Amino acid sequence: KKRKVPWYRSSTMMETPETSNDTTASTSAATHPTADPGLSTSRRRSAATGETNERKGCSLLPHGGYTLIPATLSTMGWIASLAQDGCDYSKLTGPTVDDLTASSSVKVVGGVPYLEVGFNAYRAPQYWPEDNEWRVDYASQCTDYDPDVVTMDVFWKMGKAFEFFSLVLGGGGALFLWFSSCFVFSPVTWRWAGHEVFAAASFQACAFIWFATAMCRMEGNTCALFFGSKADIAAAMFWLTSALAIYIRYPSTQPKEGQGTGDDTADGVGHGDVELSGTGTGYNDDDIEVEDLQFENDELPLEGNPKAKMSQGGNENPELEVPAHKDNHEII
Numbered sequence: 020k021k022r023k024v025p026w027y028r029s030s031t032m033m034e035t036p037e038t039s040n041d042t043t044a045s046t047s048a049a050t051h052p053t054a055d056p057g058l059s060t061s062r063r064r065s066a067a068t069g070e071t072n073e074r075k076g077c078s079l080l081p082h083g084g085y086t087l088i089p090a091t092l093s094t095m096g097w098i099a100s101l102a103q104d105g106c107d108y109s110k111l112t113g114p115t116v117d118d119l120t121a122s123s124s125v126k127v128v129g130g131v132p133y134l135e136v137g138f139n140a141y142r143a144p145q146y147w148p149e150d151n152e153w154r155v156d157y158a159s160q161c162t163d164y165d166p167d168v169v170t171m172d173v174f175w176k177m178g179k180a181f182e183f184f185s186l187v188l189g190g191g192g193a194l195f196l197w198f199s200s201c202f203v204f205s206p207v208t209w210r211w212a213g214h215e216v217f218a219a220a221s222f223q224a225c226a227f228i229w230f231a232t233a234m235c236r237m238e239g240n241t242c243a244l245f246f247g248s249k250a251d252i253a254a255a256m257f258w259l260t261s262a263l264a265i266y267i268r269y270p271s272t273q274p275k276e277g278q279g280t281g282d283d284t285a286d287g288v289g290h291g292d293v294e295l296s297g298t299g300t301g302y303n304d305d306d307i308e309v310e311d312l313q314f315e316n317d318e319l320p321l322e323g324n325p326k327a328k329m330s331q332g333g334n335e336n337p338e339l340e341v342p343a344h345k346d347n348h349e350i351i
Contacts, residue, residue, distance in 0.1 A: 077201040082270035086199040089261040093193035093216050096257030100186050100223065103247030106137035106161035109230070113240030118168045119143075137247060138179045138229065140164065169234055178229025181222045182251070189219035189258055196261075206269050213265030220258035223251055 080086065111134045120131045120143055132153055135142045140161035144153040164171075192215040198204075204212070227248070229235075235242035244252075 080200055081203045081272050082199055083273050085268065085270040086196070086204075089213075089216070089264045090193065090196035090200065092257050092261035092264065093189065093196055093219075096216075096219070096254040096261065097186075097190045097193045099250045099254035099257060100189060102250045103137070104157075104161070105247075106140040106142045107135045107245055108137040108247035108251075109235075109242045110134075110245040111136045111141070111234070111240065111242055113237065115168065115234055115237060115240050119162075119165060122165075135245060136234075136242070137161070138175075138182060172233050174228050174231045174233075178226050178232070181226035181228065185219045185222035185226060185251075185254070185258075188215055188222065189254065192216040192219055192258075192261075203272055209265060209269050213262045216258050216265065217262035220255045220262060223255040223258065226251060 112132065116132070116134050117130050119134060119141065131143055133144065135144075135155060140163050142155055142157075142159065142161050144155045146153055192212060195215065196212055199209070199212075230242055232242075234240060
């Protein structure tokens with residue numbers, strides 16, 4: 020197979036066949052980077068700097084500002100869950116109030132109207148004659164339940180367990196999500212963080228089974244929502260919203276500052292990312308195009324005919340037909 024050599028203005032390609040091979044190879048290396056022979060997986064590498072798009076170590080907001088939304092929501096849910104003090108989950112009225120305050124040293128006509136109860140203790144209000152009202156001194160200590168009056172049944176214990184699990188998972192999930200503002204999370208890790216926060220919301224909702232206890236179901240007793248239970252509702256909503264924000268979108272990693280993204284860089288040359296597939300064979304030289312090569316001399320020594328010259332008259336000389344290179348790469 021032979022190919023006629025195209026004509027160029029006042030130029031010569033090279034002085035020797037070896038120089039021709041070197042020029043073609045250098046042009047090929049500048050146009051198409053050669054794949055690493057040991058590369059077995061695909062990755063993206065900058066053609067200008069040779070740096071990969073991988074982020075190593077800690078960097079500020081590698082996924083952008085979107086990760087701050089679920090992290091902040093989860094933290095707010097955790098704070099809401101911690102807001103209660105253990106004896107303000109519900110407001111109890113009924114016969115049990117009289118039974119729990121019967122041993123009190125202060126006797127009031129009509130008895131104590133209500134109690135603020137929680138998972139582990141309760142707090143009784145005090146009567147203020149000057150204001151003619153009942154008020155709770157929140158600086159006072161909570162009082163433990165009398166086991167002869169209150170029985171902590173299975174619903175009570177399940178409510179306490181669910182409350183504990185939601186606090187642990189919600190706090191751990193919030194802390195874990197804040198790491199996404201520094202480190203890169205894979206889609207799987209991001210979704211597992213959502214599972215953890217969603218589990219916290221679910222356990223928090225299940226903790227309301229406490230209202231099915233024997234104390235609340237006793238005839239004449241009423242257990243109403245109070246500060247602690249309302250705070251738990253807010254915590255469950257915060258965690259649920261955070262989980263939905265995680266499930267809806269995975270924020271892709273942002274390019275490093277100063278790294279090429281396919282646009283023109285400061286030196287005026289665009290260096291996009293080049294996909295390198297590791298097979299160890301490199302690129303096909305047949306795809307390389309060399310355009311507008313400028314040369315210095317008018318002579319073109321060719322392989323097998325070192326005295327041949329190129330004519331500037333625009334006519335082709337049949338004698339200048341050059342055989343294909345021995346490695347099946349044509350000389351252009």
